[in-house]
Amino acid sequence: MKSTLKSRIALMFILVCLTAFLFGAIVEAETFNFYVVSHGGPGDPFWGAVMNGTKDAAAALTKGTDDTVNATYCGPAKYSVEELVNMLNSAIATKPDGIAVTITDPAALDAPLRKAIAAGIPVIAINVPDPRPEAERIPYLFYVGGDEYLSGVKAAKRILEVRKPKHAFVAIHEIGHVGLELRAKGFIEVMAANGVSAEKVATYLDPTQAIEILRGYFAKHPETDAIFTVGSIPCDYVIQFLKEEKLEGKVLHGAFDVSEEVVHSIKEGGTLFTISQQQYLQGYLPIEFLYLLNKYKFLPANDILTGPGFIDASNVKSVEELVMQGYW
Amino acid sequence: MKDKSKFNSSMALLFRTHPEFGALVALVLIFVVFCFTATRFLSFESLAGILTVASELGIVAAGITFLMITGEFDLSVGSTFGVSAMTLAITANAGIPLGIGFFLALAAAFFIGLVNGIITVKYKIPSFITTLGTMMLWRGILLAITGGFAVRYWGTSSFLRGLNGHFLGEFRTSTIWFFVVIFVVNTILSKTPYGNSTYATGGNKEAARVLGISVDKVKITNFVICAMLAGLAGCIQFARFNSVDPLRGTGMELEAIAAVVVGGTLMSGGYGNLIGTLFGVLLMGMVRSGLIMSGAPAYWYQAFIGIILILAVVTNTKLKRWALK
Numbered sequence: 001m002k003s004t005l006k007s008r009i010a011l012m013f014i015l016v017c018l019t020a021f022l023f024g025a026i027v028e029a030e031t032f033n034f035y036v037v038s039h040g041g042p043g044d045p046f047w048g049a050v051m052n053g054t055k056d057a058a059a060a061l062t063k064g065t066d067d068t069v070n071a072t073y074c075g076p077a078k079y080s081v082e083e084l085v086n087m088l089n090s091a092i093a094t095k096p097d098g099i100a101v102t103i104t105d106p107a108a109l110d111a112p113l114r115k116a117i118a119a120g121i122p123v124i125a126i127n128v129p130d131p132r133p134e135a136e137r138i139p140y141l142f143y144v145g146g147d148e149y150l151s152g153v154k155a156a157k158r159i160l161e162v163r164k165p166k167h168a169f170v171a172i173h174e175i176g177h178v179g180l181e182l183r184a185k186g187f188i189e190v191m192a193a194n195g196v197s198a199e200k201v202a203t204y205l206d207p208t209q210a211i212e213i214l215r216g217y218f219a220k221h222p223e224t225d226a227i228f229t230v231g232s233i234p235c236d237y238v239i240q241f242l243k244e245e246k247l248e249g250k251v252l253h254g255a256f257d258v259s260e261e262v263v264h265s266i267k268e269g270g271t272l273f274t275i276s277q278q279q280y281l282q283g284y285l286p287i288e289f290l291y292l293l294n295k296y297k298f299l300p301a302n303d304i305l306t307g308p309g310f311i312d313a314s315n316v317k318s319v320e321e322l323v324m325q326g327y328w
Numbered sequence: 329m330k331d332k333s334k335f336n337s338s339m340a341l342l343f344r345t346h347p348e349f350g351a352l353v354a355l356v357l358i359f360v361v362f363c364f365t366a367t368r369f370l371s372f373e374s375l376a377g378i379l380t381v382a383s384e385l386g387i388v389a390a391g392i393t394f395l396m397i398t399g400e401f402d403l404s405v406g407s408t409f410g411v412s413a414m415t416l417a418i419t420a421n422a423g424i425p426l427g428i429g430f431f432l433a434l435a436a437a438f439f440i441g442l443v444n445g446i447i448t449v450k451y452k453i454p455s456f457i458t459t460l461g462t463m464m465l466w467r468g469i470l471l472a473i474t475g476g477f478a479v480r481y482w483g484t485s486s487f488l489r490g491l492n493g494h495f496l497g498e499f500r501t502s503t504i505w506f507f508v509v510i511f512v513v514n515t516i517l518s519k520t521p522y523g524n525s526t527y528a529t530g531g532n533k534e535a536a537r538v539l540g541i542s543v544d545k546v547k548i549t550n551f552v553i554c555a556m557l558a559g560l561a562g563c564i565q566f567a568r569f570n571s572v573d574p575l576r577g578t579g580m581e582l583e584a585i586a587a588v589v590v591g592g593t594l595m596s597g598g599y600g601n602l603i604g605t606l607f608g609v610l611l612m613g614m615v616r617s618g619l620i621m622s623g624a625p626a627y628w629y630q631a632f633i634g635i636i637l638i639l640a641v642v643t644n645t646k647l648k649r650w651a652l653k
Contacts, residue, residue: 042476077471078578205578207569208384209616212377216620219368240569260480261571326477
């Protein structure tokens with residue numbers, strides 16, 4: 001009897017060891033290297049949130065699993081397609097386990113991305129998808145981001161719900177950026193369909209010059225009573241301009257992206273709303289998905305839309321604190 | 329016949345002593361064109377707008393003029409502009425009095441200028457390369473420190489309003505500081521022995537050395553003056569917006585250099601003045617406002633500035649050769 005108990009304990013011990021050994025062999029600790037390559041660098045607060053998302057995802061995976069996940073974010077400080085392509089090529093050269101990339105210029109990115117995909121590197125598009133029909137599109141796995149055109153459309157509809165403007169102004173700061181141009185296009189088309197003229201104007205980066213451009217434009221078109229800013233940099237200048245000219249509330253201002261400035265302006269009533277792509281997710285989710293794909297071969301069935309979401313007077317208070325922490 | 333040659337020689341003298349003459353002619357021509365094409369161009373608001381853009385750019389360009397006359401360059405002024413504005417913003421948020429913050433911001437600019445000067449002079453590196461390096465270095469530090477986020481100061485103060493507030497309706501106090509800078513720097517250049525040393529250093533370095541001028545000292549001092557003026561402009565812009573993003577001032581160096589060159593200052597040094605730079609920056613501001621008020625798409629601004637720059641340089645070079653004949 002005694003010996004049977006002993007042998008049973010011994011058997012169980014062997015079984016436990018064996019299971020642990022087998023399990024250990026299956027989930028052997030691995031290291032994954034991922035890259036997020038974007039056209040936006042650390043100079044734009046928008047990308048600060050994406051960078052935070054990337055960093056947090058890698059840290060959470062490394063902490064929560066036996067594996068080590070390294071995620072590197074690269075993007076030029078100033079918008080430049082050439083630099084984006086150079087950075088992408090450098091990332092591909094390291095033979096990473098996955099890349100998330102913004103397709104700001106499909107023509108320029110086509111060749112390097114196809115080469116990477118052919119070499120077996122998983123590629124996810126973030127923030128800006130390839131706008132071409134599916135057959136011609138760069139064969140990336142799926143897209144994580146907002147819908148740019150839809151965002152412009154919804155922005156115009158929101159403004160039209162308040163009142164029909166006489167003339168609308170669209171401020172764009174990165175000329176030729178497909179995503180920004182699509183936002184402007186969606187906005188202008190809906191306005192035109194409702195009989196409102198709308199014009200797109202380049203305002204560039206310098207605030208003093210941007211404000212004089214606005215002042216000059218308002219001198220030429222004093223009937224302008226709606227402004228749509230396609231990113232957070234021109235948004236801040238427009239808020240300042242409206243304040244200086246005492247036009248807050250008289251000119252309807254719809255914005256894109258979230259900054260401390262725009263949150264404050266929504267609270268004060270100077271800005272009607274701002275659209276968020278919830279871009280933290282565009283940095284976070286690709287890392288999660290690339291990990292799940294490498295480790296367990298999971299793939300979502302469809303693109304993942306992180307926006308457009310709206311921040312207006314109704315929800316601005318709950319988001320404010322998170323903006324300060326760099327999540328929005 | 330005699331009258332004609334007399335006229336020619338007096339014109340030659342005019343160009344020789346007034347490098348700004350070409351810029352003035354261009355300024356008047358463009359002004360007249362916009363008077364006809366641009367809506368409400370001849371209004372106080374429009375003039376105030378042009379002066380506002382010209383003031384911040386002009387303070388930076390004044391420093392570049394000073395340095396360019398010495399025969400050197402500073403590509404890092406845009407980054408210095410950003411660093412100073414950021415220093416003021418960060419110190420203001422830390423509860424340090426704005427006056428002290430302003431002093432620290434200028435001290436940061438002083439340091440940047442000193443580093444530029446010492447590296448260029450002591451290691452005999454072309455200033456184009458030195459300042460290209462420091463331009464990237466300081467911009468990179470700005471990005472790294474802020475993590476890409478803009479820094480916002482929510483308080484208000486009479487100090488900031490004094491730096492860049494309103495007066496006489498649409499006009500801004502930055503314009504007053506701009507004219508003060510132009511006056512002071514122009515006086516130093518044209519009325520003091522130090523101004524003479526600056527021209528001599530840029531004109532003929534060896535001859536200047538023979539005359540007992542400490543060429544290296546003059547160059548380093550002018551790097552410091554240039555950087556401090558860029559820092560001042562950064563603080564002035566911050567005073568209006570109460571916020572700085574880490575890209576603030578990007579591209580400013582090239583616009584400022586363009587304005588200086590349009591104003592007749594030679595890139596090779598030894599020739600040029602502040603009045604020309606004043607016309608140069610006014611021209612840049614006017615072209616931007618005028619194009620928009622004429623209804624031309626703002627996308628065209630850079631192309632126009634490019635054409636004006638090339639025309640100005642070609643004309644200035646030809647006139648100078650002719651005048652010195």
